[in-house]
Amino acid sequence: MADDKDQEKEKGIVMDTPERTQIANPLSKFEDSPVFNYINSLSPIKPVKSVHFTQAFSNISFASLPSVFTSPHVSSLKDSKFLRRHQFSDPSKPELTSEDSKKAETSEGNSTAAQNTLKQHSDFNPSNSITETSAVPLNRCSNLESRKLNYEAVSPVTMNTLKLVGSSALSGPFINSENGPLEIETEIEGINQLHHGKEACDWDSLISDASELLNFDSPSDTVAYKGSGQNTLDPTSFNTSLMKQTNDDNDDALEINEGLKGGTENHVKIASTSLNNFEAGEAVEDTDNEGGSNLYRGIRRRCLVFETLGSRRKHLEDITNGSSVNLSESNQTIVPSNNLLPLRTGNDSTKCILPGIGLHLNAIASNLVDHKAVKHENLGSGRQLIIAPSSAAFASMGSGQELIANMSDASSFENDMGPAQNVAEDGSKALGFVGNDELSQSQTSPRKKRRRAENAGDAEACKRCNCKKSKCLKLYCECFAAGVYCVEPCACHDCFNKPIHEDTVLATRKQIESRNPLAFAPKVIKTSESMQEDESSNTPASARHKRGCNCKKSGCLKKYCECFQGGVGCSINCRCEGCRNTFGRKDGLEMDLEVNECEGNAGDGSLQMVLYNEAEQVSATPATPSRLGRQSIPLPNSSKGKPPRSFLAIGSSSSQRFGKLNHFKGGLNKQLQTVGENEIPDIFEENNSSPISGVKSCSPNSKRVSPPHSSMGQRSSRKLILQSIPSFPCLTPNPKQ
DNA sequence: GAGTTTGAAACT
DNA sequence: CAGTTTCAAACTC
Structure with a gap:
């Protein structure tokens, strides 16, 4: 925990939430467990650390999130979602870990469980992993959050090397719980509606449809990935997981976030995390070929955008408070031209597209991402990320056709799905945008x-x-x-x-x-x-x-x-x-x-x-x-x-x-x-x-x-x-x- | 690319 | 609310 605090301090974020402390105890216990130790011994990665960081990170994310929500309306909707996810993730994680520990305990080959889960992920059968992920706990608890948590747990494993035993272990239970997407969807939808309903009320006077729209907007996100059907990945999960990773592996994060500095790292990290998420998403979704996943990504991106915004805000605040971070730097990153150009070498650009765009765009972006193994190395800040799409993302693209082609490729795997088309369409538009940027x-x-x-x-x-x-x-x-x-x-x-x-x-x-x-x-x-x-x-x-x-x-x-x-x-x-x-x-x-x-x-x-x-x-x-x-x-x-x-x-x-x-x-x-x-x-x-x-x-x-x-x-x-x-x-x- | 037209937005 | 000014997009050349 001390490490966590130190890191937080470094980042200029003071997170001493009660939750954290609460979580900390269980974790520590868990860590102490022989099973955990055994697992640790098996893995080069240090789970203990990771766990701690995860928590810390969650907390961090928490802290940053609120700022995100300062922004009104649309963001609020998504933010709320996002926030929720994180919130849940936090609490859930402990649970998960405990669960893991439980499992580990129960399972003779302590390592076996973890390994199995890991294997599942490591096998990297996208569909499998996705399924697992999507296999949300049926619990009508309707906790998307819970699901998200699950995702979180899973995603990290999938994407990075299985660092979190607990997460992997967690995946196990859910695997069995594969539920009809419908159910899940409904749940999600309901949640979304709830979220949006609030917003909508303000609007209703003007536009009765607005509420729907709102619902549609964000819900679409959810829906989108629901629609994808079987494989629903929770973007947030990725984010969180990634975040964890970033915290866990500063190395990774650093690598990804080259150019980012000190205090900004938190925010930057978040952004990068999201990017990472995309990557992860890619891996998982590549084989997936379902538009839904893309859509889903859109959600993530959207969240990302807001998140980034929030983070950015917070970041700024932090900076103003004397953080070592270079405000100008962060701001500048906003402008795509500077940093982005260097970045985009072909594929990289695609990732830039991700930033919070509409579903269509998201889909495009996701597609692009899927097909291109991109590294979001230079994404310095969320902003950059956000804007990047416009300028940087497509900078490399010579012509709209090219882009379209890419998109079509990406979309192709969608199997004639409408989304694919959208992607193409969006791509063209995006292209236009890109071209403009260029x-x-x-x-x-x-x-x-x-x-x-x-x-x-x-x-x-x-x-x-x-x-x-x-x-x-x-x-x-x-x-x-x-x-x-x-x-x-x-x-x-x-x-x-x-x-x-x-x-x-x-x-x-x-x-x-x-x-x-x-x-x-x-x-x-x-x-x-x-x-x-x-x-x-x-x-x-x-x-x-x-x-x-x-x-x-x-x-x-x-x-x-x-x-x-x-x-x-x-x-x-x-x-x-x-x-x-x-x-x-x-x-x-x-x-x-x-x-x-x-x-x-x-x-x-x-x-x-x-x-x-x-x-x-x-x-x-x-x-x-x-x-x-x-x-x-x-x-x-x-x-x-x-x-x-x-x-x-x-x-x-x-x-x-x-x-x-x-x-x-x-x-x-x-x-x-x-x-x-x-x-x-x-x-x-x-x-x-x-x-x-x-x-x-x-x-x-x-x-x-x-x-x-x-x-x-x-x-x-x-x-x-x-x-x-x-x-x-x-x-x-x-x-x- | 420069200049004109147009109507919304802003102002009084 | 009406009239005027300001503004930037749309349009024309």
Whole structure:
């Protein structure tokens, strides 16, 4: 324990939680046990140490976590999850260890049990390991946490050399407990809902869907990996495990975290840990070939992002408190360009992608990661990690195709799963983003970047602002408005919309929200359900602009018009003049026509394709821009946890399907962001009862779509699939359209 | 790439 | 709430 404290001290983290002490005793006892000693003797690694560190680390993580949660809304959701996991992990670990000890005691060959477990892991049969991991304790205890704990225990073994006997031992029990994923899923879902429910309540007034969205958002994470089906790995587990590892093996951590220094190490470590997790995930998932795993990773990443954020925050605080850490360094790491470039040599870059992105992106990233054994060596900080994806991650990638190819490869193992498609799609977007980054480095012109991005990604991969006077702290700034930090590709001047200025950003957000509580709410909200409510809209479109447009000259036919930009028809709320919005005029005539057209062409594959693709794009894109590798701005809780619009998905499936008949080419990008986001939830929501049918009918890729549904449809993963599926077509390298 | 247009956001 | 200004994206050349 002394060692632990020392380490903590070194890291500038003071962790003397009661939990720790509590844990400590049992552990020490355990360590003293002959079995433990025996095991230790067998393994070159020193379990005792590891155990201690694990605890310490958990504690550390604990400490850092709270800071993470300071950030509002989206983060809060995930954070909460994350936090929970950690929390549980902490307590559970002791249990686990005790369990292990128990097992060891019971088992004659004390070492045998451990060895067996180790073997299982060491054999590295990904599927096996995964299964085991996933084989969560059936206990309805519904403790994801418990599961997570289990995962934690397992993961370390799998990934690193079996250091933790206890963990390995633990895996044993769970192996048998393989439960239908469904059950687990439900559990998870329930939990998620619980978590999200809180957040949602704030929103409900504005958007009834918001709650769903929220649920969808994070749940999707869970769902995602649930959906993956059998093999569900808990990201957190990886994180924790990795964390442990990092603590245990400073060597490893150090290696990974080269360039990180002293006080920053804690945070950095966390980040790196997450990266490690990815790696681990890779190992496990590589063989897995299931989209779910990817999705799952997405979750992890997301957590990572938040985690990193939190850690970063804390880190900063620590630093300010006199820690040896170089603040500037940490901050700088945020900027991808510096550190990232060196890093990425081909494969490495892929890992960078991981950072908290949307599911799609996550999936992409995960895929990439899976296929590429990457080392996240230079990931200095969480931030870097987060941002890395954009610039660094793809820096190596020459062309979008390349990226896509990679992605497709990665996705290929997903077996025609929607996720794979998503991946590809995302990849293209990401590519665009990447390309932008690349370009950004060489080219200073934002426009150029933008164009490049568009070209490469086909859709604006992410938001890139060009603010000159607003400091990116006003809604003028697209990044800020979208609830994301500006990244390198942005050509903004005097930008304050960066993690470094998180406080400022949050304060500004609060201020703006105080003025307009819905300022950061999605501009396009689903109205399909509310169609009845929203009598103003006769149109079939299910989404409408929140406030409506005020166009005078554009006729609502250009992206100047927010309605058009959002891919939604104008509504009664609009004060536009001469509205000719192809997605639906104020009078709703156009929409009706569109609907008829769509329906009439139901038999026409091409037409359907068009519709579907558009819809897909909508759904897909939204996730990417903000999530694509960019750190989302933690929303102030005070704001009632309104998610950044990018995160808020208020579905409008119908609008997508019908309203998008129009050939909206230029405006898709943003449209996607708002509507698209919305779309997903909507589909999810509306199609819940008969999810697939709706999609299938219009989807050109029905094949791809249907399989996932059918196979996974029973699970909550279905939601995820739906979401991902839509996105696929547009991004695919060779969209039929 | 520069300049113009446009409409949202911010301000009064 | 209305009018004006500011701003940055969208667009055009």
